[in-house]
Structures are given as C-alpha cells and as structure tokens.
Amino acid sequence: MAWNVIIAGGGFGGAAAARELERILPKQSARLLMANETNFALYTPFLPEAAAGTLEPRHVVTPLRDILKRTYLRIGSIVAHDPEAKTVELRPKHGAAETLPYDQLLLSLGSVSRVLPVPGLAEHAVGFKSLADAIYLRNHVIETLEEANATDDPARREELLTYVFVGGGYAGLEALAELQDFAADAMDRYPRARLHGMRWVLVEAADRVLPEIDLQLAEYALRELRGxxxxxxxxxxxxEVGGDFARLSSEETLATRTVVWTAGVAPQPILKQLSVPLDERGRVPVDEFLRVQGLDSVWAIGDCAAAPDPRGGTCPPTAQHAVRQGPVAACNIAAELGVGSPQRFAYKSEASFVNLGRYKAVGRIGERTFRGFPAWWLARSYHMSQIPGNARKARAVLDWTASLPFRRDISEVGSIGHPKPLI
Ligand SMILES: Cc1cc2nc3c(=O)[nH]c(=O)nc-3n(C[C@H](O)[C@H](O)[C@H](O)COP(=O)(O)OP(=O)(O)OC[C@H]3O[C@@H](n4cnc5c(N)ncnc54)[C@H](O)[C@@H]3O)c2cc1C
Incomplete structure (x- = not known):
C-alpha cells in the first residue's frame, strides 16, 4: 500500500519539503501531492528587483513543474481540514471542491500582509508581497515621474514625487531602497521633475528596522539609507491615508500619492478554518520536530508555523528558515512512515543580506559585515545558489549582465495583461 502525503502550499518551505520527500521516500511507498494556488514558486527576495526592472518579472518565479519530479501538482486552495477523518478539501481554480485523504499532511501556506485598521488604508495604499504588487509599483513610479514632469503645479508635483513606505521589515526596506535607486537613475530623463527633487519616507512603528536580522546589521542598513x-x-x-496624503502619528501630514504598506506579515487567514491549533498571532504551533502540537501526522513549516528557534523564541518569518524547515519536516514525515529517523530543527542563521539597490547591499557572514558592491555580490551569489533550477539561475544572470551596460528601462507597461476591449 502507498501512503498519501499532502503538501499544502508550494512556496519556499513546501517546495523544499517536496524535493526532499521525492529523494528519500521510495517511489512505490508514497504518493506525493502538492496543492498550491499558482503553478509557480515566487522567489520573494528578488521581488524588489522585479519592481526596479533589474530582473524580468518572469525570472523571479520558477514553475513548480520544473522543480517537482514525481509530486502530483494540483492548482487550487486548501479550504478545509478534518483531522479525525484525515482529509483536506481542495478547491481548484475551476470546478468543484474535492476531498483528499492523507496519511501525512504538511502545512506550508506562508503568510499575508498584516493589515491594521488605519482609515483609508484599504482604499489608498498598496502592498508589496506578490509579483502583481511589484509590477504595479514599478509602473506607478514611472507614471508619477511622467506626470510630475508634465505638470506646472508645484503642489501636485510634491504629491507625485513623495513616496511613503510603511513598515521597515525586509519587504518594505528592500522595496523602498530598490525603487528609490531606480527612480534616482530614471530622473535624468525627467528634467522638470528632477529640478523639484523626490522625497522617500520610511515610517516604522518600532525603534529599529529589520526585526528579522540582528540589530548591528539592521543599523548598518539604516545608516546606508539615511546617507x-x-x-x-x-x-x-x-x-490615516487619503488619495493625496498620509497622516503620521507625529501629526505631520505628507502630501503623497504613493503609500506602500509593508508593515509585517500575518499567517494565512484560512488557517482558522483548518481545525489546527493557533497561537495568539494566528500561527500553527509546532515542536522542534515541526509536528503540529496535539495532532498526529500533521506538520507545519515556514511563515504559517510558530517553530521553536534554537536561538530562543520562535523562528522569524524568513525564506532562510522556511527552506531549512522543509527538508527537516520531510525527514520526520518519512520517519513516521518507517523510512529513516526523525530530526530536530536546529538551524541557526549565520548570514544575512539586505539589498539596497543596484550594486548596493549590506550583509553579514558570522562576525564579518560587508557593504556596497562586495555585499551586493555576495548576496547575488547566495541567492543564485538558492534559486531552484539551472534555467532560472541562467536567466537571472543574463538579466543582471544585460543591465550592466544599459540605462534603466523606463517603459510604463501597466497595460500588460489588460487587453483593450475590441469596441
Ligand atoms: C518583498 C519580500 C522580500 C523578502 N526578502 C527576503 C529575504 O531577502 N530573505 C528571506 O529570508 N526572506 C525574505 N522574505 C520573506 C520570505 O518571502 C518568506 O519568509 C517566505 O516566503 C516564507 O516561505 P513559506 O514557504 O512559508 O511561504 P511562501 O513562500 O509564501 O509559500 C506559501 C505558498 O502557499 C500557497 N498557498 C497559500 N494559501 C494556500 C491555500 N489555502 N491552499 C494552497 N496553497 C496556498 C501560496 O500560493 C504560496 O505559494 C521576503 C518577503 C517579501 C514579501
């Protein structure tokens, strides 16, 4: 008899787990099924570069069918779970929902933007979590430069050339840094807008940025950006946010048409409907083996899990942790099915990098810190090793190489994917 193993979510954690399961579980002993909302895995650390146009949007995703060898991929959402019957419900993009039985279930559903009840936020701010967000922001920034260059009204120009990012985690800081770098280069071709100058503002509730990494490196990045x-x-x-302003707790109101909301992440809301325990932040608590507390045969990893961090507390929501938890969960699932022995999650992050624009980054490996081009190059090499598949690696290298001798591309292509009606 073959065991049914279901992997719910095919991002960093889920894809890493599936690859390891394919490697260690004998073919005849297990049927592997992955359910994911899209047929690709998004490489989020490159999202800011897709927004800045250094990388082609298609090159920051990898088709899951290129990564998976014998895992059956189903496109759709897991919307229900019955731990007694050991079944999950899959709602495909098209067609009726299906009930799928499992012997082992791995939850790797990731996270969503954490939204707070700020007046006007839903109507006037954008997030930065998906490829669509990155493409939208790039086109929006170009549009603001075009308009600012055309208008004779200095107040309107001020609104158009002020960009406000809220939230100083990886997503906010890297997105702001890449887009500011892009806009600063693009400005050469907008002489009237250049005369006015741009204003980039990062608003952070805490007393530091980058809570995902150590304080020393975070302060290093902060100094670079302030510089x-x-x-x-x-x-x-x-x-409060409006169509042309952002009001801050300092009582200052900034005239702006761009508010990007990157104030942290929250676990997938669907977890509330999956009959799994949740901690006070909505994450699934797991033990050091990544097994969901109180449930047999259910495991959770990545942003949706509250996994004990060997450094203390729970693991931060980073890809670095998700890709390391995937293979550990795979080993423990296999051990449960009689193959190999269980493993504890013991990863301690030794290196971190923060991209701050073209050829600009800060990073740390062990005790050594890096900045500028060396940090950028090291970050590139690290990310290259992590992008799944040789074809995708080659495409990213070609993009970076091709962008070296050329100016930034400032075509505003927001119409892609939105065909004009025939009449
Ligand atoms: C802009 C940005 C930059 C970042 N930069 C870095 C960085 O430099 N370094 C770093 O370590 N981390 C970085 N991160 C964080 C990193 O992206 C996350 O920690 C990582 O994606 C978590 O992996 P995961 O497997 O838990 O979830 P994900 O990779 O998000 O995968 C979750 C998957 O589950 C699928 N899914 C969701 N709900 C369902 C459902 N109901 N049914 C089926 N499938 C579902 C989704 O489609 C998705 O494919 C960044 C994040 C952002 C947004």
Missing part, C-alpha cells in the same frame, strides 16, 4: 537621503521615521505610525 542616501531617505527620510526614516522610527517610532512613528501611519494614522
């Missing part, structure tokens, strides 16, 4: 003229407001919150 570039980016206005970073710590211990400040966004109080």
């Amino acid at each position: 570039r003229g980016i206005d970073i407001r710590l211990q400040t919150t966004l109080e």
Whole structure:
C-alpha cells in the first residue's frame, strides 16, 4: 500500500519539503501531492528587483513543474481540514471542491500582509508581497515621474514625487531602497521633475528596522539609507491615508500619492478554518520536530508555523528558515512512515543580506559585515545558489549582465495583461 502525503502550499518551505520527500521516500511507498494556488514558486527576495526592472518579472518565479519530479501538482486552495477523518478539501481554480485523504499532511501556506485598521488604508495604499504588487509599483513610479514632469503645479508635483513606505521589515526596506535607486537613475530623463527633487519616507512603528536580522546589521542598513537621503521615521505610525496624503502619528501630514504598506506579515487567514491549533498571532504551533502540537501526522513549516528557534523564541518569518524547515519536516514525515529517523530543527542563521539597490547591499557572514558592491555580490551569489533550477539561475544572470551596460528601462507597461476591449 502507498501512503498519501499532502503538501499544502508550494512556496519556499513546501517546495523544499517536496524535493526532499521525492529523494528519500521510495517511489512505490508514497504518493506525493502538492496543492498550491499558482503553478509557480515566487522567489520573494528578488521581488524588489522585479519592481526596479533589474530582473524580468518572469525570472523571479520558477514553475513548480520544473522543480517537482514525481509530486502530483494540483492548482487550487486548501479550504478545509478534518483531522479525525484525515482529509483536506481542495478547491481548484475551476470546478468543484474535492476531498483528499492523507496519511501525512504538511502545512506550508506562508503568510499575508498584516493589515491594521488605519482609515483609508484599504482604499489608498498598496502592498508589496506578490509579483502583481511589484509590477504595479514599478509602473506607478514611472507614471508619477511622467506626470510630475508634465505638470506646472508645484503642489501636485510634491504629491507625485513623495513616496511613503510603511513598515521597515525586509519587504518594505528592500522595496523602498530598490525603487528609490531606480527612480534616482530614471530622473535624468525627467528634467522638470528632477529640478523639484523626490522625497522617500520610511515610517516604522518600532525603534529599529529589520526585526528579522540582528540589530548591528539592521543599523548598518539604516545608516546606508539615511546617507542616501531617505527620510526614516522610527517610532512613528501611519494614522490615516487619503488619495493625496498620509497622516503620521507625529501629526505631520505628507502630501503623497504613493503609500506602500509593508508593515509585517500575518499567517494565512484560512488557517482558522483548518481545525489546527493557533497561537495568539494566528500561527500553527509546532515542536522542534515541526509536528503540529496535539495532532498526529500533521506538520507545519515556514511563515504559517510558530517553530521553536534554537536561538530562543520562535523562528522569524524568513525564506532562510522556511527552506531549512522543509527538508527537516520531510525527514520526520518519512520517519513516521518507517523510512529513516526523525530530526530536530536546529538551524541557526549565520548570514544575512539586505539589498539596497543596484550594486548596493549590506550583509553579514558570522562576525564579518560587508557593504556596497562586495555585499551586493555576495548576496547575488547566495541567492543564485538558492534559486531552484539551472534555467532560472541562467536567466537571472543574463538579466543582471544585460543591465550592466544599459540605462534603466523606463517603459510604463501597466497595460500588460489588460487587453483593450475590441469596441
Ligand atoms: C518583498 C519580500 C522580500 C523578502 N526578502 C527576503 C529575504 O531577502 N530573505 C528571506 O529570508 N526572506 C525574505 N522574505 C520573506 C520570505 O518571502 C518568506 O519568509 C517566505 O516566503 C516564507 O516561505 P513559506 O514557504 O512559508 O511561504 P511562501 O513562500 O509564501 O509559500 C506559501 C505558498 O502557499 C500557497 N498557498 C497559500 N494559501 C494556500 C491555500 N489555502 N491552499 C494552497 N496553497 C496556498 C501560496 O500560493 C504560496 O505559494 C521576503 C518577503 C517579501 C514579501
């Protein structure tokens, strides 16, 4: 008899787990099924570069069918779970929902943007979590430069050339840094807008940025960005957003048409419907073997899990942790099915990098810190080793190489994917 193993979610954690399961479980002994909302895995660390146009949007995703060898991929959402009957419900993109039985279930559903009840946020701010967000922002920034160059109204120009990012985690900081770098280069071709100058503001509620990495490196990144003229407001919150303003807790109102909300992540809301225990932050608590507390045969990894961090507390929501938890969960699932022995999750992050624009980054490996081009190059090499598949690696290298001798591409292509009606 073959065991049914279901992997719910095919991002960093899920894809790493599936690859390991394919490697260690004999073919005849297990049927592997992955359910994911899309047929690709998104390499989020490159999202800011897709937004800045250094990388082609298609090159920051990898088709899951290229990664998986014998895992059956189903496109759709897991919407229900019955731990007694050991079944999950899959709602495919098209067609009726299906009940799928499992012997072992791995939850690797990732996270969503954490949204707070700020007036006007839903109507006027954008997030930065998906490929669609990255493409939208790039086109939006180009549009604001075009409009700012065309208008004779200085107040309107001020609104158009002020960009506000809320939340100083990886996503917010890297997105702001890449887009600011892109816009600063693009400005050469917008002489009237250049005369006015741009304003980039980062608003962060805490007294530091980058909670995912150690304080020393985070402060290093902060100094770099402040040195570039980016206005970073710590211990400040966004109080209200409108179509042309952002009001801060410092009582200052910024005239702006761009508010990007990157104030942290929350686990997938669907977890509430999956009959699994949740901690106070909505994550699935797991033990050091990544087994969901109180449930047999259910495991959770990545952003949706609260896994004990060997350094203390719970693991931060990073790809670094998700890709290491995947193979550990795979080993423990296999051990449960009688193959191999269980493993504890013992990974301690030794290196971190933060991309801050073209050829700009800060990073740390062990005790050594790096900045500028060496940090950028090291970050590139690290990410290259992590992108799944040789074809995708080659495409990313070609993009970076091709962008070296050329100016930034400032075509505004927001119409892609939105065909004009025939009449
Ligand atoms: C802009 C940005 C930059 C980042 N940079 C870095 C970085 O430099 N370094 C770093 O370590 N981390 C970085 N991160 C964080 C990193 O992306 C996450 O920690 C990582 O993606 C978590 O992996 P995961 O497997 O838990 O979830 P994900 O990779 O998000 O995968 C979850 C998958 O589950 C699928 N899914 C969701 N709900 C369902 C459902 N109901 N049914 C089926 N499938 C479902 C989704 O489609 C997705 O494919 C960044 C994040 C962002 C947004």
